[in-house]
Amino acid sequence: MNKSDAVNHFGGVVRLAEALGIQSQAVSQWGEKIPMRRAYEIEKLTGGKLKAVTESKTK
Numbered sequence: 001m002n003k004s005d006a007v008n009h010f011g012g013v014v015r016l017a018e019a020l021g022i023q024s025q026a027v028s029q030w031g032e033k034i035p036m037r038r039a040y041e042i043e044k045l046t047g048g049k050l051k052a053v054t055e056s057k058t059k
Contacts, residue, residue, distance in 0.1 A: 001034055001039050001042065001043070001050045001051060001052060001054065002032050002033070002034070003027075003030050003031070003032050003033070003034050004032065005050055006034060006042050006050060007027075009046060009049065009050055013027050013028060016042075019042075019045055020038060020041055020042070020045075036052065039052035039053075040052045
């Protein structure tokens, strides 16, 4: 999952941070790739709508 996907899903950086129980500054420090621990938390919070790990399309 990309940071922009999570931010859009929650309606902004502040709301994403609130859902995770962290400060918005912490979210702002992430690159486009979300730290894996947080990605799994987001997957759980969204009921699987956002996946922590995306499947590779290379064969």
